[in-house]
Amino acid sequence: MPRNTKKIDAERELFESEARPYLDVLYSVALRLTRSPVDAEDLVQDTLVRAYRFYDRFEAGTNFKAWLLRIQMNTFVNRYRRATRERQVFEGPMAAPVGEGVMGRATMRGLTDPVGDAQRRLIGREIQRAFDELSEDARAMVLLADVEELSYKEISEIVGCPIGTVMSRLHRARKQLQGSLQSHAVQLGIIEDDEEQVDDPIPLEAFRARKLVKS
Amino acid sequence: MTCKLVRRHLGAFVDGETDPATQIEFERHFEACPGCQEHLAFERSLREQTRESLGGIHAPEQLWNRTLHRLDEIDVVRNDGRTPLAARPMHLRQTWIIAAAAAAILIIGGVVGLPEGTDYQSAGMLQDVVNLHSQALPSDVKAEAPQEVVRYFQGKTPFPVKPAQFEEPSVKFVGARYIKVGVHPAAALYYNHGGHRVTLLLFQSPEIVRDAQRTNVGGREVYYHNVGGHVVTIRQHGGVNYAFYGDLDRPVLFQLAANARVED
Numbered sequence: 001m002p003r004n005t006k007k008i009d010a011e012r013e014l015f016e017s018e019a020r021p022y023l024d025v026l027y028s029v030a031l032r033l034t035r036s037p038v039d040a041e042d043l044v045q046d047t048l049v050r051a052y053r054f055y056d057r058f059e060a061g062t063n064f065k066a067w068l069l070r071i072q073m074n075t076f077v078n079r080y081r082r083a084t085r086e087r088q089v090f091e092g093p094m095a096a097p098v099g100e101g102v103m104g105r106a107t108m109r110g111l112t113d114p115v116g117d118a119q120r121r122l123i124g125r126e127i128q129r130a131f132d133e134l135s136e137d138a139r140a141m142v143l144l145a146d147v148e149e150l151s152y153k154e155i156s157e158i159v160g161c162p163i164g165t166v167m168s169r170l171h172r173a174r175k176q177l178q179g180s181l182q183s184h185a186v187q188l189g190i191i192e193d194d195e196e197q198v199d200d201p202i203p204l205e206a207f208r209a210r211k212l213v214k215s
Numbered sequence: 216m217t218c219k220l221v222r223r224h225l226g227a228f229v230d231g232e233t234d235p236a237t238q239i240e241f242e243r244h245f246e247a248c249p250g251c252q253e254h255l256a257f258e259r260s261l262r263e264q265t266r267e268s269l270g271g272i273h274a275p276e277q278l279w280n281r282t283l284h285r286l287d288e289i290d291v292v293r294n295d296g297r298t299p300l301a302a303r304p305m306h307l308r309q310t311w312i313i314a315a316a317a318a319a320i321l322i323i324g325g326v327v328g329l330p331e332g333t334d335y336q337s338a339g340m341l342q343d344v345v346n347l348h349s350q351a352l353p354s355d356v357k358a359e360a361p362q363e364v365v366r367y368f369q370g371k372t373p374f375p376v377k378p379a380q381f382e383e384p385s386v387k388f389v390g391a392r393y394i395k396v397g398v399h400p401a402a403a404l405y406y407n408h409g410g411h412r413v414t415l416l417l418f419q420s421p422e423i424v425r426d427a428q429r430t431n432v433g434g435r436e437v438y439y440h441n442v443g444g445h446v447v448t449i450r451q452h453g454g455v456n457y458a459f460y461g462d463l464d465r466p467v468l469f470q471l472a473a474n475a476r477v478e479d
Contacts, residue, residue, distance in 0.1 A: 008293050012286065020279065027274035038356060038367050041278055046370075048282045052289060108257040114264075124268035131269060145230065146262055147270040152232050171226055178261070 015055050019048060022065050026072055029143050033076055033136065046079070047072040066154040073140065073158055107182045123185070130180035138173035145170050216244045221251050229258050275355075281371075281393065284400075337426045340397040340418075341442045341458075347394060347403060348414035348460045354390025354405060364391050368402050374455050376402040376417055379475040385409045386471070396420070396458075406461075413461030413471065423456055424449060432473035439469070448472035 026047060030040035051058075051071050058067055114120045131142060144155045155170075156163045221244050227233050228241050245252050356367045368376035371393045378388060389405040394416070401418035427438035427449060438449040448468050450457045459472045 005294055008290055012290060015286075016283070023274045023279055023282075024272065027278065028270060028272040031272055032269060037275075038363055041275065041281075041355075042367075042370070044274070044278060045282050045285055049285050049289065052286050105253070108253060111264075112253075112257045112260040120264070120267075123264060127265055127268045131265075142265065143269070146265045149266075152227075152230070167227065167232075174226060177265075 011055065012052075015052050018064055019051065019068065022068055025065065025148060026068060029069065029148065030072065030076070032131070032139060032143050032147075035132065043072065043076055046075050050075060063154060063157075066150065066157055069144070069148075069150075070158045070160075074160075107185065110185060111181070126181055126184055127177075130177050130184065133180055134173060134176055137169065138176055141166075141170045141173040142177060146174075216240050218244075218248060218251055221245075221248075222254055225251075225254055225258050229255070229262060277355075337420075337423045337440070338442075340399070340420060340423055341440050341447050343396045344414070344416050344447050344458045344460050345442050345445055347396070347416065348412070351412065352392060352394070352403070355392040357390050358388050364402075364404075367391065368393065372400045372402055372417070374417075374419055374453070376404075377452075377477050378404055379415055379457060379477055381406075381471065381476070382474045383408070383471070386413070408461065408463060408467070408471065411462040413459065413463065415475075416458045416460075417455050418458070419455055423458070424451055430469070432469050435473045437469055437472045439472075450475055452477045 023044070026044045027040055030043040030047075031037060034040050034043060047068065051068055054071075058064065111123060114123050131139060134142065140159065141155070144150045144158060145152075150158070152163045152166050152170075156166045159166070161169075221228075221241060224233065224237075224241075228238065233241065245255060356363050364378050365376060368391075376391075378391070385408055387407045389407050391402060391404045394401050394403045396416055396418045397420070399418040399420050401416050404415040404417065406413040406415060423440075424438050427440050429436060429438050431437070435450070438451070440447045440449070445460070446465050446468055448459045448471070450459075450472050457472070457475060457477070459468055459475075461468060461471075463471070
């Protein structure tokens, strides 16, 4: 028997025990990104195969979930998105103007704490539909921040961009989701239409800087 | 702090990403401003509803096991210290499985009475074909997406999976899934023939045809095995075995195998 078998077995056991708890998270994110159960399964398998291959590069004590998700995001971008890259130009983060779709008061009231299961289900479906219409970049942002509840720092590591960029991309994604939700909710009669001034967001850093100057 | 600023950075506040000093300022503002309170309640509620409607998905039951099979492949290569391309021999672990399977077949063989002249390895695989049909495991690819079949099996089986097509219009594709016949990665394709289930297993194993009986149906070469009174018919295409088994009469099963077409 080759001499390194024991080492491989120990490493394999450790990897399995560390990775298994995140299978649902990986699949959930993969399914929302690819929108196809078959592609999602492939993506998760490819992710775990890569993770296992490069397991020795994982720094013990750091966030394993974020590490797995980073591998998955890279795999997704490199392989599954290549075919649809052209579409990205029109659907990507630069496509929609920032600030679009900020909720009005009546919309907010209609969607805050829906009463009854029927209303909840209806809004739940609308959220899914609005989410599916988002660009891949925006979907990833909403998934990582709002569904998986990862910190901005973790997200910045997963998608490979500075925290400030995470904030503006996340802001844009949320506003797009809300905008789409609002227009459909009005059409479906879940809420009444209203009009309110739409604001342009400014980066938090700029806000802090302004605050510093004032004080 | 103005309402405008509070609302612009509400997301970061709800995410808990504002520094402590800013957070206190936010909280003070909310205490005094019912309008912003409403925005806060909405932001939190929408966050919760988003999580509810998009999260909580569970991975399919077999996904972890399938992943482990792929990790096995890496381990086998690592154990050998060879590159995946060079490594095609039978590995220790697999040899053991075959030995175990052969032992199991000895026992099963004693019960169902396997045909003489078939070696144990082929007998095990044939028994698998029969068992996999009776288990009727759920499909991973559904009939609504037959074009997904080829893609689904990419990277799973060492050969491209091309579903068989039939002249008979009564034969309908139902679904497919990844499976193993003996130690060989296989594609199980499910069909329905006039209300009867038919399972078609695609896998690579030269011995299964070598040990088979051979006949000619309508000018086409059909191999067959007798497995404890059941007949499994086999066609070969591009080095891949297409093993047919189903709830059908023998002549129908032969006809089906003979009429199967595979696009190149």
